[in-house]
Amino acid sequence: MKVCLICSELFGRGVYGGFGRMARKLGSELARRKVEVTAVVPRREGSLEREYVVDGLRVREYPRTALRTAMDLFREADADVFHSQDPSLGTWLAMKAMPGRAHVVTFRDPMEAADWRIELKHAGPARLSTLVYLLYLDNFLVTRAIHRATGLYGAAQGVISKAVRKYGLRQDPAFLPTPVDIPPPGTKAAKPTVCFVGRLHRRKRPELFLDLARRFPEVRFICVGGTNDRDYENSLRRNYEGLPNLEMTGIIDQFETDRLQRILEHSWVLVNSAAREGLPITFLEAAANRCALLSSVDPDGFASRFGYHARDEADLPQGLSFLLADDRWKTRGELGAAYVGSVFATDRAVDCHLEAYRWALDAVASR
Secondary structure, X not given: OEEEEEOOOOOEOOEOOHHHHHHHHHHHHHHHOOOEEEEEEEOOOOOOOOEEEEOOEEEEEEOOOOHHHHHHHHHXXXXXXXXXXXXXXXXXXXXXXXXXXXXXXXXXXXOOHHHHXXXXXXXXXXXXXXXXXXXXXXXXXXXXXXXXXXXXXXXXXXXXXXXXXXXXXXXXXXXXXXXXXXXXXXXXXXXXXXXXXXXXXXHXXXXXXXXXXXXXOOOEEEEEOOOOOHHHHHHHHHHHOOOOXXXXXXXXXXXXXXXXXXXXXXXXXXXXXXXXXXXXXXXXXXXXXXXXXEEOOOHHHHHHHHEEEOOOOOHHHHHHHHHHHHHHHHHHHHHHHHHHHHHOEHHHHHHHHHHHHHHHHHHHHOO
C-alpha cells in the first residue's frame, strides 16, 4: 500500500507544532509497517531542501503558492490513499491531481469564526501570515473537497461535532485515534513538578503558566517550547527566567532526544493555558505519562476527567492547589493513563488507520 500524507506542516527543520508531530509520528509508524509513505507539505521560510527522508517517511515540499507544483508532487507520489491531516487547499489539489484514488480526511482542529477571531487577536506580528493561513485552510474549494472525500474522520469527539456544524455534513465522521506511545510507568519527581509543553505563541498564553511559578515557589516548573516571535519570547525570558524554581528549556526535538519524555515522566501536572485548542497531542502524551492536566480549555472533557478545568485565568492557581492537595494529581493521572492506553496506544491507533485505508480502497473499487 502507498499512502500520501497531506500536511500543513511536518515536525522538525524549524517547524515544531503539534500537527506536525502527529503527522510525523503517523508517517513513521506506517513506514515501520512496510507502508510506502510520502508527505507533501508547503515549504516553510528558510527551508533549503525540496525532498528528504526522515524516519522512513519521504517528504516533498512545495512553495505554498505554487499550486501546479503541488499537484505534480501528488501525481508523482502515485499513492493509493491520500490522507489529509486536517483539511486544507492541499486536500482539494490532491483530489484534482488524482481523482480516481482514495481520499481520506482527518479533522484535527476545524476552526469556526470564533476560533479565527481568537487566532487573529493573539497573532501579534504574525497577523498577516495568519490571514494567509486562514485562506489556505478555509475556502470553498476545501469545503468542496471535504464533501467529495472517500472517508471522513475526527481525531476527537468535540472535533467531530464542530466539523459537522462547520461543513454541513450529513453524518458524523468516524473517530480515528492519534498514535501515542505508552511508556512503562516511570518514577515521578520527589518534589512537586509542573510542566508546560508547546510553542511560546501568544495564543498559548505561556505567561499564565509562568505566573504560576511566581505564586508557587515550592513547586518546580519546566517550560518546554520556543517561537519564531523572538521579541515575545525574549520578553518572557526577561520577566521570568530569573525565577529559581523555573527552567525554560527552549525547543526540544522529541524525535532526536528523550529529554521531553523524561520531563513528562517526572512531572506531576501538565498545564495548558491556551485561549483555544483542538485536542492537543500534549494532552495525550502527558496523560500517557500519568500527568494530571490543568487546563483553561477542556476538549472532550479531558481536563475535567483527568485533572482540573480552570474556568478562567484566575482559576489556574486554585486548580493547581487542588491537584497538589492530597495527591489528587496522582489519581487523575492514573485515570488519564488508563484511558489513553486503551484508546490511543500506537499499535491500536495504526491498526485503525490501516483499517480506514482498506475501507477507503474498497469503497473506491466498488464505484
